[in-house]
Each structure stands twice: as structure tokens, then as C-alpha cells.
Amino acid sequence: MKKYDVIIIGAGPAGIITGTTAKKAYPGKTMLMFKEEEKGLVPCGIPYIFHSLNGVEQNMMGPKPFIDLGGEVLTDRVVNVDVKNSTLQTVSGQEFGFDKLVFATGSKVMVPEFIPGYNLQNVFYIKKSYNYINHLFEELKTKKDIVIIGGGFIGAEVAEQLALNPGKNITLVESEEFCFSKAFSRDLSAIATKALSDTKVKVLTSTRVEKVIGENGIVSSVALNTGEIISCDAVIMAIGYRPNSELAKKAGLELNKRGAIKVDNYERTEIQNICAVGDCSQTTGFLTGRSDTVLLASTATAEARVLGHNLFGVKIRKTFNGTIAVFSTEINGLAMAAAGVNESNAAAANIKIVSAMFSDFDTHPAAFKDTSALTLKLYASPCDGSILGGEVWGSKTAGEIINTISLAIQKGVSVFELISFQIGSHPLLTSAPTKTILIKAAEKIIDINENNKSC
Ligand SMILES: Cc1cc2nc3c(=O)[nH]c(=O)nc-3n(C[C@H](O)[C@H](O)[C@H](O)COP(=O)(O)OP(=O)(O)OC[C@H]3O[C@@H](n4cnc5c(N)ncnc54)[C@H](O)[C@@H]3O)c2cc1C
Numbered sequence: 001m002k003k004y005d006v007i008i009i010g011a012g013p014a015g016i017i018t019g020t021t022a023k024k025a026y027p028g029k030t031m032l033m034f035k036e037e038e039k040g041l042v043p044c045g046i047p048y049i050f051h052s053l054n055g056v057e058q059n060m061m062g063p064k065p066f067i068d069l070g071g072e073v074l075t076d077r078v079v080n081v082d083v084k085n086s087t088l089q090t091v092s093g094q095e096f097g098f099d100k101l102v103f104a105t106g107s108k109v110m111v112p113e114f115i116p117g118y119n120l121q122n123v124f125y126i127k128k129s130y131n132y133i134n135h136l137f138e139e140l141k142t143k144k145d146i147v148i149i150g151g152g153f154i155g156a157e158v159a160e161q162l163a164l165n166p167g168k169n170i171t172l173v174e175s176e177e178f179c180f181s182k183a184f185s186r187d188l189s190a191i192a193t194k195a196l197s198d199t200k201v202k203v204l205t206s207t208r209v210e211k212v213i214g215e216n217g218i219v220s221s222v223a224l225n226t227g228e229i230i231s232c233d234a235v236i237m238a239i240g241y242r243p244n245s246e247l248a249k250k251a252g253l254e255l256n257k258r259g260a261i262k263v264d265n266y267e268r269t270e271i272q273n274i275c276a277v278g279d280c281s282q283t284t285g286f287l288t289g290r291s292d293t294v295l296l297a298s299t300a301t302a303e304a305r306v307l308g309h310n311l312f313g314v315k316i317r318k319t320f321n322g323t324i325a326v327f328s329t330e331i332n333g334l335a336m337a338a339a340g341v342n343e344s345n346a347a348a349a350n351i352k353i354v355s356a357m358f359s360d361f362d363t364h365p366a367a368f369k370d371t372s373a374l375t376l377k378l379y380a381s382p383c384d385g386s387i388l389g390g391e392v393w394g395s396k397t398a399g400e401i402i403n404t405i406s407l408a409i410q411k412g413v414s415v416f417e418l419i420s421f422q423i424g425s426h427p428l429l430t431s432a433p434t435k436t437i438l439i440k441a442a443e444k445i446i447d448i449n450e451n452n453k454s455c
Pocket of ligand 1: 009010011012013014015034035036037043044045046047076077078079104105106107108126127128154244247277278279280295296297298299300328
């Protein structure tokens, strides 16, 4: 039996970044990574396979950086882990020993068994699998009427992309009043839903699919709670993902009530030398301090860097405790991003907030022909002015502004500190230094709070 210093199960973003970080930090250690399929996909790029990237080949990702550093990779599924003897077995019948084991087994699609007809032919999922998505891409070429169930990021992005292909009728069904409502405030969810409705996608909100109907075992329509029947030749279920933790559970690791592997702030489980990282491991809200489920590649890779550096003893103290959850997307040319709290999730977690909004353009003057509007809603604590969240929408710059806000949340920056925030500005690249949206929104919060202390 061959033995490695480190074995990583999974070659998604969490596995790859754990592997490359650890191999750089501990070059002398032997490391092996398992993956299930020969080829891998950039998971976040999957929606764009269906139009912008036109196929899987432009969206590939793999553990080459880990191999380049001397790591070994095997395509074989791990089916059993013996934590007592520090060994594991694969589906092909091989056995390996380890000193340290990392579960990076990710997440799996939720299958809505409560919807009758969920298992008919031509009911599909957005699985993070090269083979499955390649097959789906080919299958959907011949499908004209497609119903997508679920208006979160993934359902909405896939719907938008599919609808860009000529001759397709795409209907998206969302049970909440707005799409994106798990990630955005009510206001931004409404804006995002409108952006999607302005495309060729027919968006039905506050509506549920009660049943998927088939003829000869093949999807033919869906029945809605409104009584309407929509004919279709394919259904895509996009109702969410759950931690892939069965293997860990079987090995005796403790799971939280959401099915994620319990870990500490360094991604270590309670069993000596066994760690878990990424979608399969638990997350705790940075601001709420409560257990939550955030399944994001950005979160997974941050956890993986922390684990990779500290695998053989804490070298770099993890400087954040909890997940901020930074979402971003673009629908019909409108970029939208959010980090931390907003009105909806702050109320749910009983966190006091004060907010202010400021809009400008992403160039100055705004007369340039490719200028775009940019709006920020900033959320701060009325008690100490610390920045607790933000939502930005408009031009593509939103994607990086939200990252600045995330850093501000993580570092506990206050609106008062933003008064001396030193920014760079250029007519073609940024809004005017006289009205930088982050600073202007912070000033507004200071004004509001001085007149109406709500702490
Ligand atoms: C369509 C889509 C769009 C997304 N867009 C974004 C986005 O824009 N931004 C963002 O931050 N996040 C996005 N996400 C979420 C992001 O993809 C996940 O959070 C991320 O993939 C998690 O990485 P991971 O490595 O933890 O898990 P995964 O990516 O799920 O990888 C786990 C890997 O482990 C392998 N594995 C599992 N069990 C075994 C086993 N027993 N043996 C061997 N291998 C095994 C699996 O095959 C898989 O390759 C998106 C997700 C999807 C599906």
C-alpha cells in the first residue's frame, strides 16, 4: 500500500487550491489528489457554456498547477475512508495510506423528489461534471421549449444564456416574489428580476411547478400551481445544492444539521489529521456568528488557502472568522453584486443597520460614450459605524467594488474611516473623485445617523 503525507479527495476549486497552497508551503511532503472525472469544468462558468462559450471546451479547469508543483493526481472515486488506520479505498479497488486527509468533496444538486415527475427523461440538472454538462449541452441543442425551475443565480444565469440561442422558448419558474431573493435585498432582487424579464426569458415569479408531466416517460409539460400547463421538451431543475458529505459521514465525521462536515476555523475536523474544506464543510456567518450554508467558489478557495498554509501546524493565523458571502452576477448587461448584510438578512439575524444609497457613473465626465451608471447601497452599524454590507449594481466595476466592500467588512472599517479613503481616479476608468460612490454613501450614513441615532 502506497502512503502519502497528504491525500485530498476532490479536485474542485477547494481541492486544487488546498493542494497548490500546501505544496508550495510544504514542498517536501508527498501529496495525492483524487478526482472523479478525467476532465473538469470551471463551475462558475457552466451557465456560459450554453451560449457565450458555446461548449465545454472553453470552460475547462484542472489540477495542473498542483501537478506542476510535484503533486500527484488520480482519477478514481474514493469510496471508503478508515480514519482509525489512516487508509482509504477507491472504487477501482486500490488502497492508500495518509498522514493527513482533506475532504474537498464539494456539493451535489438537490433533487426535488417532492415534485412528481422529477425523474422523467429530459429532466436535467446543472451538475458540476464535465461529462454530464457536455451531454446536456448536446441534448439542449435539439430542445425548443425549456422550463427552468428555480430563479437563484444558477437558474437565472442558465436561463439568460439559453434564451440567447435562436429558436428557443425559455420559461423560468420561481416560487418567491423575486428571483435572486436569497442573495439580494428585496430592492435589488426586484431590479435583477426585471433585468431577466427584459430578456427573452419568460419569468414567472410567485409560481410553483406542482408536477412534471410526461408522455411515455419523457417530459411533455409542467403543471403550475396557477393551473397553467406549459408544454416543454426539457426541464432543468435549479433548486440548489447540498454538501456532499456521505463519504465523511460513513467515515464517522460529525456533520452539522445542514449536512456539512463540522470544522474549526482552520478547517480541521474533530478527528486528528482529518480536514474538510469548501462546499462540503460547514460555514458560519461572519456577522451573524450562526451556522449557515454558503456554497461559493470564492469562499471555498479562501478556506483552502487557510488550510493549505496551516496543514502541518498553524503558520498563518486565520484572520477572519466566518463567511461574508460575496455574490456577483450579470444579467442582460446589468452587473449586480452583494456582500454581507442587507435589509432582509439583517432583519432575520436581528442585526441593526443603517443604509444609504448613492448613484453616479463609472467615468467622469459621464459624457463618454461607453459610460454606465453605478449605484451603491451601503449598510453600516448605527452603533459604531462599521460597514456591514453593500449592494452594487450597474457597470462591470460592481464586481470589484463589492470586493473592496468585503475587505472593509472583514477588517471592520467604519464609515468614518472612509472619509480619508484614498482612491485613484481617472476619467476613463472611474467615477469622479468628488463623488466616489463608496465615500458618498458613507457620508450619507454619517449624516443620517447624526440626525437619527437608531442604536
Ligand atoms: C452553475 C454554477 C455557477 C456558479 N457560479 C459561481 C460564481 O459565480 N461564483 C462563486 O463564487 N461560486 C459559484 N458557484 C459555486 C461554486 O461552483 C462552488 O462553491 C465551488 O465549486 C465549490 O468548490 P469545491 O471544490 O468545494 O466543490 P466542487 O466544485 O463541488 O468540487 C468537488 C469535487 O470533488 C469530487 N469528488 C467528490 N467526491 C469524490 C470522491 N469520493 N472521490 C473523488 N472525487 C470526489 C467531485 O467530483 C468534484 O469534482 C457556482 C456553481 C455552479 C454549479
